[in-house]
Amino acid sequence: MAREMVSVILPAYNEERRLRRSVERLESVLEDSLGEFEIIISEDGSSDDTLKIAKSLKSGRVKIHHNGKRLGKGAAIKSAAGLAKADIVVFMDADLASNPGHVRQLVDFIEGGAHIVIGSRYLRESKAKRSVVRYVASKGFNMLVRVFLGSKLTDHQCGFKAFRKESVLPVINEVEDQGWFWDTELLVRAQRKGLKIAEIPIEWKETPGSRFNLLPDAFRMACALARFRLRG
Numbered sequence: 001m002a003r004e005m006v007s008v009i010l011p012a013y014n015e016e017r018r019l020r021r022s023v024e025r026l027e028s029v030l031e032d033s034l035g036e037f038e039i040i041i042s043e044d045g046s047s048d049d050t051l052k053i054a055k056s057l058k059s060g061r062v063k064i065h066h067n068g069k070r071l072g073k074g075a076a077i078k079s080a081a082g083l084a085k086a087d088i089v090v091f092m093d094a095d096l097a098s099n100p101g102h103v104r105q106l107v108d109f110i111e112g113g114a115h116i117v118i119g120s121r122y123l124r125e126s127k128a129k130r131s132v133v134r135y136v137a138s139k140g141f142n143m144l145v146r147v148f149l150g151s152k153l154t155d156h157q158c159g160f161k162a163f164r165k166e167s168v169l170p171v172i173n174e175v176e177d178q179g180w181f182w183d184t185e186l187l188v189r190a191q192r193k194g195l196k197i198a199e200i201p202i203e204w205k206e207t208p209g210s211r212f213n214l215l216p217d218a219f220r221m222a223c224a225l226a227r228f229r230l231r232g
Helices: 019-033 050-056 073-083 100-111 132-149 165-172 182-192 214-231
Strands: 006-012 037-044 062-067 088-092 116-120 127-129 160-164 197-201 203-205
Touching: 006 019, 006 073, 006 100, 019 037, 019 050, 019 100, 037 050, 037 073, 050 062, 062 073, 073 088, 073 165, 073 182, 088 100, 100 116, 100 160, 100 197, 116 182, 132 182, 132 214, 160 165, 165 182, 182 197, 182 214
Parallel strands: 006 037, 006 088, 037 062, 116 197, 127 203
Antiparallel strands: 088 160, 116 160
């Protein structure tokens, strides 16, 4: 059976130090594991040379979507998804904290009938390396989402997901949060609409230079969770 085309989105904000290396590694992995694909760098109003570096990449498979100002991770993914050629869309963090070798598994599950597939750091077979403090904070947040929003998933925030564009883009258009809570809101809305969601174990490694600031970002995510619950 012929493989479907896949669009892979890399949301990028101030990623000048690692963007070239990440894209080159990702393209090499995808060449070995996928058929036809495109990589869309969704540059989100960076203040460094991220856009310049993205434009310098010499590959016919790499496309650039530029936002004139920073809109947030969710908006960067949403705008790029609307431009994706493929009906199977994958998005992953530009630091490649999630092993890109798992992309084939994401695609296999979508081709098998899932609407959304997410990489989870908390399944038994997963291999995740991170600080104890961030582990506890993340586990706590996921527990709150399950308790207060009724989710059945183990990991809402891992930046490694795939979806069937035709089925999921209408849900994406309903998501109100455009920051860190975007993934969680999307997954909760999708579950409430009865979409089929699968989780796969992945290898994940915390990378230096992460923009997650534990206390303020945890507070903002807790507030976003509370607002979403109050809206019903």
